Amino acid sequence: MTPDFHPVFFSPEFINAPILTLHAVFCVCLFTFLFMLFLVPGGVAWALSKSSAKPNIPGPVTALLGVFTGLTPHRALAKLARSYSAEKLMAFSIGLTRFVISSEPETAKEILGSAGFADRPVKESAYELLFYRAMGFAPYGEYWRNLRKISALHLFSPKRIAGFEGFRCEVGLKMVEQLKKLMSEKREVEVKKVLHFGALNNVMMTVFGKSYGFYEGEGVELEGLVNEGYELLGVFNWSDHFPLLGWLDLQGVRKRCRSLVEKVNAFVGKIIEEHKIKRVKGEYVKDEGMSDFVDVLLDLENENKLSEADMIAVLWEMIFRGTDTVAILLEWILARMVLHPEIQAKAQSEIDSVCGSSRLVSDADIPNLRYLQCIVKEALRVHPPGPLLSWARLAVHDVTVGDKHIPKGTTAMVNMWAITHDERVWAEPEKFIPERFVEDDVSIMGTDLRLAPFGSGRRVCPGKALGLASAHLWLAQLLQNFNWVASDDSDGTVDLAERLKLSMEMKKPLSCKAVSRVVV
């Protein structure tokens, strides 16, 4: 039987009407859903969190896309935390990544000390550069524990740091010579390059048992590789937060990482090969505590033995971490010396009184150079090389911080810069006053979160003592040998603008005069 359809049933208006209604309902639902989504404190990634307990941590509802592409994310995040009264803990989203950040010592300590945050999120660049097999990004577990144990014993032990004093001193004197040469050629020096090369050479010797001349041969190649790695690890990579963009590699990060890994494998592989050949020829004599780190890793036995690929990752990471941080810290300190001649003079008179006028400063003098140590501390406070502690933490399971529930997979950060610039924590935080540490000898090794430039807890920087030993000695040598003065065209000032890449650098590299002082 044919249904008795009225022609109106076949009219386009009739057919479209329910579809239109459906569309309208769908749009309203979508709009409401998106509206609700964007109202969740912390933004989209928090709204999409599968966790049943919604954390209700204060924070901006919009995604912070611009913050990490800017020059000073630590400042932007500190300002935001204040505006939300969220210094203890602030939630935010970047793409689909959920973040919390603490800008206050107590909560920071809770995060860094918690086993729940003992992992690190592995960025695409870190993964591609094979850093997930090195200590800094290895998942919290047996492999990571083993690497920490081996390096604590053979790379960072007090005996070993002391054992390398001679070479550290030599590197400092090489820097002094290089600075004199540059001064005679150009009448001013861009210090970063010299400091970077010194720091690189120092780590190369402890790790690879090799040193290079300034600006020549393989040393130049190595510097190029290290610089490219910094660039890649420092880049804000959209693929890390928008997984769909991953395969497009819009910024070319993956392509550049793969090309770098090939070169690093060849460079480091050759050094490992040289060590193996020495062994075959019987030229290697094991020296407990003083062998270079390649030999230490080659000496590992049985279940601890690393594959060659893992060895390359571990060795490369050490070169990487030990170079930039120390060079950048010293560049900031020298900038401060130029800006504050009275502080510089006080440090020099301390060195002169400890060493007299006929002796070069050495490691043994550092414990007596109290004011110089205060200068280093104050520089770490005002210009922390890792203002966001460089490498974030990842919640391995659901964690409670204070009374807030933080779901597994959340990235946790500490804004150390915000803490060290908070007037509730530090008097006159913007001022460079080393004297504050003469009265209050705050520990900077990770127990007191008012000033923890090396982080804290299980994943605290294992190279902190080595980094400080180098910074103290080289600063003493640079102050013993030179007066640091502003360049002629600078009106006596130094541009202290910052730029956070992998570490917090001077946006405009320091260029000044190193005027020789009369020493031995």
Ligand code: HEM
């Ligand atoms: C002024 C010098 C240095 C500063 C300011 C610095 C800072 C830091 C910071 C903030 C962290 C993260 C800590 C955390 O998550 O709690 C770190 C980790 C690390 N640092 Fe340093 N560092 C310095 C020197 C060095 C040196 C000289 C080396 C080695 C040669 C080194 C090797 C490492 C490694 C391997 C890690 C990862 C540790 C892990 O995840 O288990 N650092 N550093």
